[in-house]
Amino acid sequence: MLRQSALVCASILLATGMVSAQPEVTVDTSQLKGPRPLEDQTKAAAIRDYLQSWQGMNEAFEQDQPNLLDEDFIGTAKDNLADAIDEQAKAGVQTRYQDRVHHIQFLFYSPEGLSIELIDDAEYDVQVLDHDKPVSTVPVSARYIVVLTPAEVRWKVRVMQADSK
């Protein structure tokens, strides 16, 4: 009975889109440049923090809350995203970013350990709402160049910029 209820709840949650599927992630380090070796722990932490940054970005855009970027973003990336959130709030627009696929390729680990650069061939859906009314949902496939820098306890995104494939 309990199991049946759990299944029903899970079905409802999935049907209402309240639970978002985890994105598919692949990682490649064969193109890594730089004299500093990328240890497995560093790599895992960078991937974990980068993927979390997509969730943070989605929540910030969905809720029009630039302060939700603080945990994952820093510098130019944070400023640009915060400005975009301000712009959409003024226009009465809301955007939702649902990432589906990340093909992550590590590109560069700087010699002093203060930055990691990666390329992410990402696939995601952008949903646009105008005054809470859905306008359109567009599937996007884009290549992102990302630079991560270490903060107090985690890697933060300093540069996040889509590049022509």
Place this chain on the structure above:
Amino acid sequence: MKPTLTFLLLGLVLAVMQAARAQDETLNVPKSIEAGRAFSIQNPGSGEAILYIVGPGQVLKRTVQLGTSTSFPAGSVCNAGHYVVILAQASGTTAQSFDVTPANAPASLSFFAKPSRLPVGLHDGITGAVYVFDVYHNLIAAPTPVSFELSSPSGAVQRQLVSTHGGAAWTEMDSTSQQGSSKFVARAGDVSSARIISQVPGDPCDLKISAQPSGKELDLQTAPVRDCSGNAVPDGTIVTFTETYPGGQSTVDVPLKRDIAEVKMPPHDGATFTVASGVVLGNQIRWGK
């Protein structure tokens, strides 16, 4: 049966024609534009609609007149990235996308240089990494030449020219043989960024002591202490004198003063005096029988 088939075929042809017409009426969006440049979007149809340009870097919304082109003046979209363009009208929405690429001219650099202080003569001891940005602080991903220059206090310059890969370039350089401040400069196009690297003498090299009787004691003194490149080792560096004699040992730590360390020790018969600084051992002197 035959009229039904005819109707079906006619319907199919009409649907294909409708789809082709719809395709003709898609938004005319440039495939890519340079950051900050003016551009326009051709809106098909007639009537009024809302145009959205959406990307993580910027969000724009305009009410547009269909059948005309909407112009965006220079500076409208400055953040490089992938943007979705949605035209929403009563009959539905159409979507396109375009890329905003960074301007080609470098306007600023993020330059990481390490360490800020190191001993002279260290192979690949200095590293520099650079990210190249345009005037809007977009990372310039296209290969861009970057030069790294390390000027020694004597004026000699080490220079390396590398190309960025994905907006980043890096180098490794040897610290110079002369102590003092060196200027480490990264340059791309007309922009440069400089860091000061302080190079300090290395470990003492060829540590030598001499001994002279001075009353009842023995005056032990080092020759001027230099590193292997001939730079004077800084005052305050600890030099350890050790006297080992039958039945005992005594040790004295003395800081360098004006390149020399000096100490008076009691001369035991058959004693051996040695000197060391850090991991470097000097000569030894035997005294008495």
